[in-house]
Amino acid sequence: MAPRRIQAVSATLSLLLHSLLALVSPYTYAVVRRNARVWRTYVWASLIGNLGEPLLYLAAIGFGIGSLLGPEGIGGIPYDVYLAPGILVSTSMYTAVFECTFGSFTRMKPQKTYDAILATPVTPVELAAGEVLTAALKSGVGAAIVLAVIASFGLVWSPLALLTVPLGLVVGFAFGALGLVTATLSPDYSFFNYFFTLVIAPMFLLSGIFFPVETLPGWAVVLAHVFPLTHAVRIARALTLGQAAPFLLLHLAALFAGGVAATALAAALLRRRLIP
Amino acid sequence: MSAVRARGLVKSYRTLVAVAGLNLDVAEGEVFGMLGPNGAGKTTTVKMVCGMARKTGGDLFVLGLDVDRNLRQIQHRLGVMPQDDNLDPDLTPRQNLEVHAGYFRLSRREAAARASDLLDFVQLGAHADVPVSTLSGGMRRRLLLARALINRPALLLLDEPTVGLDPQSRLAVWSKVLALRQEGVTIILTTHAMDEAERLCGRVAIVDRGRIVAEGPPLDLIARHVPREVVEVRGSDGPPDVPFWPGVRVEHSQETVYLYADDVGPLLPLLAGGGRSVLRRRSNLEDVFLTLTGRDMRE
Numbered sequence: 001m002a003p004r005r006i007q008a009v010s011a012t013l014s015l016l017l018h019s020l021l022a023l024v025s026p027y028t029y030a031v032v033r034r035n036a037r038v039w040r041t042y043v044w045a046s047l048i049g050n051l052g053e054p055l056l057y058l059a060a061i062g063f064g065i066g067s068l069l070g071p072e073g074i075g076g077i078p079y080d081v082y083l084a085p086g087i088l089v090s091t092s093m094y095t096a097v098f099e100c101t102f103g104s105f106t107r108m109k110p111q112k113t114y115d116a117i118l119a120t121p122v123t124p125v126e127l128a129a130g131e132v133l134t135a136a137l138k139s140g141v142g143a144a145i146v147l148a149v150i151a152s153f154g155l156v157w158s159p160l161a162l163l164t165v166p167l168g169l170v171v172g173f174a175f176g177a178l179g180l181v182t183a184t185l186s187p188d189y190s191f192f193n194y195f196f197t198l199v200i201a202p203m204f205l206l207s208g209i210f211f212p213v214e215t216l217p218g219w220a221v222v223l224a225h226v227f228p229l230t231h232a233v234r235i236a237r238a239l240t241l242g243q244a245a246p247f248l249l250l251h252l253a254a255l256f257a258g259g260v261a262a263t264a265l266a267a268a269l270l271r272r273r274l275i276p
Numbered sequence: 277m278s279a280v281r282a283r284g285l286v287k288s289y290r291t292l293v294a295v296a297g298l299n300l301d302v303a304e305g306e307v308f309g310m311l312g313p314n315g316a317g318k319t320t321t322v323k324m325v326c327g328m329a330r331k332t333g334g335d336l337f338v339l340g341l342d343v344d345r346n347l348r349q350i351q352h353r354l355g356v357m358p359q360d361d362n363l364d365p366d367l368t369p370r371q372n373l374e375v376h377a378g379y380f381r382l383s384r385r386e387a388a389a390r391a392s393d394l395l396d397f398v399q400l401g402a403h404a405d406v407p408v409s410t411l412s413g414g415m416r417r418r419l420l421l422a423r424a425l426i427n428r429p430a431l432l433l434l435d436e437p438t439v440g441l442d443p444q445s446r447l448a449v450w451s452k453v454l455a456l457r458q459e460g461v462t463i464i465l466t467t468h469a470m471d472e473a474e475r476l477c478g479r480v481a482i483v484d485r486g487r488i489v490a491e492g493p494p495l496d497l498i499a500r501h502v503p504r505e506v507v508e509v510r511g512s513d514g515p516p517d518v519p520f521w522p523g524v525r526v527e528h529s530q531e532t533v534y535l536y537a538d539d540v541g542p543l544l545p546l547l548a549g550g551g552r553s554v555l556r557r558r559s560n561l562e563d564v565f566l567t568l569t570g571r572d573m574r575e
Contacts, residue, residue, distance in 0.1 A: 030378035037375060038366040112362035119326050119356040120379035120427075121348045276289065276329055 012264075015125070019264040022129035027122045031130025032137065034117075039138070050095065050142040054087045055149060061210070062087075062155075074212065077241065084155040085236035086209030088146040088164055089171055092139035093229055096172035097200055099135040100179030101192045107131075108183060114274055124275065128267035132176040132259065139172020140165055150240070158242025167239070167252070171232045174255045177262030178228075184269035203229045208237075228258055277340045279304050279431050279462040280325060286333030287320050287486075294320040296486030297334065304430075307453070307463045309477035311470070311561070313569055317486040318466040319359060322433050325464070326356045339430055352380060355429030357420045359436045359466075363408050369395060369419050370404040373426055380427040387426070394422040398452060414445025421452055432456065434465040438472060450475060470561040480561070484569045494561050502559045502567055507535040507543060512551035519546075529566070536563070 022028050039046065058080065066079035073079040107113040117127055144165045150156055182195045206220060207213070207229035213221055224230050231251035238244050282300040286293070295317040302308045310318045323329035325338055327347045336343045338350045364372050370391050377387030395404045398418035403411060411419065417437065424432060437453070438446040453476050456463060467473055473480050474494045481491040490497055503525065509516050510532050518526060518533045521543065525536040535543060540556055547554045 026381055027379065030375075030381070033378055034364070034375045037371060038364070041366060111365060112358075112360055113364055115328065115358065115360070116362040116364070116376070116423075117379060119328055119351065119354070119358070120376070121351040121381075122379050123348065275327070 015264045015268060016260065018123075018125045019129060019260050019267060022123075022125045022263075022267075023133070023260075025126050025129070027126040028129045028133065031117065031122060031127055032133050035130070035134040036137070039134075046138070047141075047145065050091060050145045051149065053094075054091050054146045057087050058084065058150070058153070058155075080153070081155045081157065081241070082237070083210065084150040084153075085161075085164065085240040086207075086233045088143055088150065088168070088240075089229065089232045089236045090204055090209055091142045091146050092168040092171040093175045093200070093204070093232070095142040096135035096139045096174075096176040097179040097196075099138055100131055100176040101183050101186075101195065102189065104131050104180055105183040105186055105189065105192075108270075108274070114270070118274055124271040125264070125267040128177075128180060128263050128270055131180055132173055132263050132266070135176025135179065136169045136172035139176070140169035143168025143171075156240045158240065160238075160242050160244050161240040163239050163244075164236050167232065167235055170252060170255050170259070171229075174228050174232075174259035174262070177259045177266055180266035181262050181269065184266055184273055203227045206230075208233045228255055231255055277304065278302055278337070279306075279339060280464065281337040282321075282334065283336075284334035285321070285324065285331055285336055287317070287324060287329060288332050293486055295324070295331075298483075298487055300481065300488065302462065302464055304462050305460045306478045307457050307465070307476055309473040309480035310464065310466045310483055311468060311473055311480055311565055312466075312483035313468070316483040316569075318483050319435055321483070322435050322464065322466060325431075326354055326433055327351055328356075352427065353430040355424035355427060355432040357417075357424040357432070357434045357437055359439065361416055361420065363416060363419060363423070365408050367408060368405045369400055369408060369411070369422075372408060372419065373423055376423050377426045382427070390426055390428075394425055397425075397455075398422040399448070412445075414441050414448065417441060417445065417449055418452070421449065425456075430462060432461050432463045434463060436466055436468075438467070438469065446472075470565060474561050482565060482568050489568050490564065497564050498559050498561060502563045503536040504538045504559055505536070505540040506557055506559050506563060507540045507547065508555040508557070509533045509535065509547055510553045512553075516550070516552050527566075534563075 062080035062083045066073065069079045071078060074082045114127060118124060147161060147164055151161065182192065186192060206216065206224050207227050208224065213224040213230060216224060231254055235248045235251050238248055278301045280300055280302040282298055285295055285298040285300070287295040298317065298321060310321065312318050320329055324331050324336060324343065327343065327350070339353055341350050343350060364375065367375060373391035373394060374387045377390060395401050398421055400415060400419060400422070403415060421437065438449050441449065453463065465476065477494065479491070479493050480497065481488045490501060492500065509518060516533055518535065523537060524543065527534040536559065537543070544554065544556065
């Protein structure tokens with residue numbers, strides 16, 4: 001390999017390693033604490049947002065379409081029971097991508113909060129990790145709230161469902177990182193339209209939340225398996241139905257690894273953008 | 277040890293060279309001013325010192341440490357008051373300070389104690405717990421100064437600390453800077469307010485086109501670069517005609533003519549009348565600045 005190629009590879013590896021280490025850095029948690037402090041000032045509004053939308057989906061689609069499908073549901077699982085874990089995971093996803101697109105962009109550009117932070121000992125990697133972990137935290141809370149709701153409706157069949165809360169954290173981590181990559185590339189807020197329309201919405205609809213991925217045409221099945229959300233839905237559904245199997249850990253590891261890689265990319269982009 | 281030592285410092289962007297081989301030595305405990313027109317490279321230099329811009333050439337040591345290798349260590353001992361207001365609008369002044377303390381890994385208790393002290397220092401004690409958005413421009417600048425002090429920095433960078441402030445607020449910020457100077461904090465400030473530089477700085481550098489063109493204590497610079505006195509002559513309609521006198525330097529700028537000499541007394545009777553307004557004054561840093569960087573607009 002040419003020396004330049006070696007240099008690029010070692011820089012990439014070092015960035016990935018730093019992103020991983022940043023997950024346990026105290027500087028990262030200073031950023032998380034900043035966000036948590038702001039969150040406290042409007043915590044009720046954000047919790048109601050977490051509660052309201054999943055309830056609407058469960059009511060309109062779960063019970064609506066569910067009554068059309070009858071007690072057979074999908075593969076013998078009543079439709080509302082089938083849908084509930086998908087709604088939990090998609091709530092985590094949306095919480096994280098909103099946090100790390102609109103939220104992060106607001107801190108980065110109009111508020112210049114990132115400039116204030118980067119003049120302190122916090123590094124760009126720690127800043128990116130702090131933002132992504134904030135999203136993970138909020139997604140975890142969102143998952144817990146949705147879990148409480150679906151459990152109270154009797155849509156949860158196993159105590160394994162408690163593990164959907166840490167799953168929500170990991171989903172938030174992966175999608176927060178993806179959102180942060182988008183934010184660091186955005187010239188303005190309208191750029192997020194592309195992201196939500198071309199990436200998030202297809203993922204929401206085709207990741208097996210509403211119907212089994214396998215019923216899609218062949219090319220779409222392949223596409224669906226590329227979506228990280230498909231993996232998350234699969235894990236969540238196995239947990240609420242009580243069908244956990246060791247291979248689910250692979251799906252989880254894939255989500256986590258994707259999150260680390262996207263955090264590293266976001267950090268590199270952040271550095272390029274804010275520290276010329 | 278110098279607080280800042282730059283040798284051949286260069287910062288170039290794709291199409292622009294912002295800093296073009298700048299040499300700089302700032303001693304510990306001094307208040308050092310960087311003056312220069314817009315785009316001269318002052319802010320870029322400050323940003324390289326605090327790690328908010330990456331140099332493209334030369335050497336830069338801050339507090340004895342190389343910015344390329346020990347940036348985090350440097351940043352732990354640096355206070356930065358940016359030109360742009362980047363206070364956290366979602367937090368109160370007290371929370372702004374406490375959160376900022378977290379980035380330096382100060383304990384919660386230490387952060388709270390320092391925040392209270394600093395809010396008193398910048399006279400914001402009465403506004404400590406209201407939303408930042410309700411603060412006036414002057415209060416916000418003072419809060420930015422307090423925030424820059426939360427880690428008890430060995431080096432304080434003030435990037436145009438009083439830009440856009442009313443005279444009272446300017447004086448308030450100045451008195452804080454003078455108090456810090458008394459305590460022996462090393463300060464680098466950029467400004468284009470010459471009175472600010474004369475008042476606060478022990479030494480100033482005049483920066484133009486990315487280089488330092490003159491450097492020294494304000495009074496020395498005045499003595500070195502311009503005669504002792506100036507007469508400003510303004511015509512009632514357009515620039516006045518002023519005859520040539522030997523030994524008198526004449527400069528034209530817009531509708532004003534400046535006559536420089538060590539003693540302008542003999543000129544005054546000759547300038548009187550003719551609808552001209554005539555003002556005699558001592559030369560100041562602004563005259564040095566305009567002499568060295570020219571009177572033409574830069575942007």
